[in-house]
Amino acid sequence: xxxxxxxxxxxxxxxxxxxxxxxxxxxxxxxxxxxxxxxxxxxxxxxxxxxxxxxxxxxxxxxxxxxxxxxxxxxxxxxxxxxxxxxxxxxxxxxxxxxxxxxxxxxxxxxxxx
Amino acid sequence: xxxxxxxxxxxxxxxxxxxxxxxxxxxxxxxxxxxxxxxxxxxxxxxxxxxxxxxxxxxxxxxxxxxxxxxxxxxxxxxxxxxxxxxxxxxxxxxxxxxxxxxxxxxxxxxxxxxxxxxxxxxxxxxxxxxxxxxxxxxxxxxxxxxxxxxxxxxxxxxxxxxxxxxxxxxxxxxxxxxxxxxxxxxxxxxxxxxxxxxxxxx
Numbered sequence: 388x389x390x391x392x393x394x395x396x397x398x399x400x401x402x403x404x405x406x407x408x409x410x411x412x413x414x415x416x417x418x419x420x421x422x423x424x425x426x427x428x429x430x431x432x433x434x435x436x437x438x439x440x441x442x443x444x445x446x447x448x449x450x451x452x453x454x455x456x457x458x459x460x461x462x463x464x465x466x467x468x469x470x471x472x473x474x475x476x477x478x479x480x481x482x483x484x485x486x487x488x489x490x491x492x493x494x495x496x497x498x499x500x501x
Numbered sequence: 502x503x504x505x506x507x508x509x510x511x512x513x514x515x516x517x518x519x520x521x522x523x524x525x526x527x528x529x530x531x532x533x534x535x536x537x538x539x540x541x542x543x544x545x546x547x548x549x550x551x552x553x554x555x556x557x558x559x560x561x562x563x564x565x566x567x568x569x570x571x572x573x574x575x576x577x578x579x580x581x582x583x584x585x586x587x588x589x590x591x592x593x594x595x596x597x598x599x600x601x602x603x604x605x606x607x608x609x610x611x612x613x614x615x616x617x618x619x620x621x622x623x624x625x626x627x628x629x630x631x632x633x634x635x636x637x638x639x640x641x642x643x644x645x646x647x648x649x650x651x652x653x654x655x656x657x658x659x660x661x662x663x664x665x666x667x668x669x670x671x672x673x674x675x676x677x678x679x680x681x682x683x684x685x686x687x688x689x690x691x692x693x694x695x696x697x698x699x700x701x702x703x704x
Contacts, residue, residue: 412689492517
């Protein structure tokens with residue numbers, strides 16, 4: 388049976404600690420960068436740069452790290468921030484990009500343009 | 502970092518990451534767009550809601566939908582993939598004052614994805630799966646749905662062979678509504694038989 392990769396990845400997370408936030412059956416993105424982070428992580432796996440399970444494990448680890456240091460109802464909890472952290476760690480570990488070039492590019496983008 | 506500077510940082514961080522991956526030829530922005538579009542436009546409960554709304558206003562369509570679900574859905578102008586992965590073998594069943602239908606998947610978590618979107622978190626829960634078969638009325642009551650004794654409750658086990666979805670009852674006081682207005686009130690839970698379609702009276 389043909390299974391869409393996108394369906395496979397979300398099904399693998401449903402009902403688990405790492406499941407993405409949803410509203411009325413749809414994925415809930417509150418702000419643009421969240422859907423970008425979501426799309427990049429899935430696209431990389433879809434194109435074979437890593438196994439989806441490797442990303443999931445990285446995400447589970449980044450969530451566990453937060454939980455070890457914060458109260459359960461900490462208002463600063465942000466699912467996609469953990470997602471983003473997992474993504475950047477994985478792409479750096481796999482040497483797809485270099486952490487320093489990522490830092491430099493981030494700073495360039497944050498600079499106000501006059 | 503305050504909230505707005507944190508959001509600005511996160512936005513810059515993912516933009517930096519994506520742009521570097523694109524420059525290195527690792528992914529393309531089209532691939533990323535396609536992934537996001539799939540969840541936002543192609544696959545979701547909004548598809549099922551449109552099918553239900555059409556069935557409510559068009560009795561002939563409803564009949565076809567009940568008799569041959571995939572061919573009825575194929576006549577609608579829905580995004581590609583409706584009949585594809587996990588959309589094949591779909592079968593619609595109708596809630597009436599006499600019969601209330603509930604769908605579960607006792608074996609795993611089969612679900613008609615293309616029309617219902619992502620299943621609710623409890624769909625995969627082993628306790629829900631076992632109890633829905635054993636004591637459906639009690640489970641429905643816990644969902645806030647009190648089914649009168651005079652109404653028969655039927656539970657349908659979705660599997661790789663057949664993926665059920667429920668045409669809920671059309672709520673009273675929606676006469677003259679357009680399909681679009683009707684589709685807006687249909688929820689995934691209602692198409693699973695775990696809820697009724699509610700219409701806010703404060704309009």
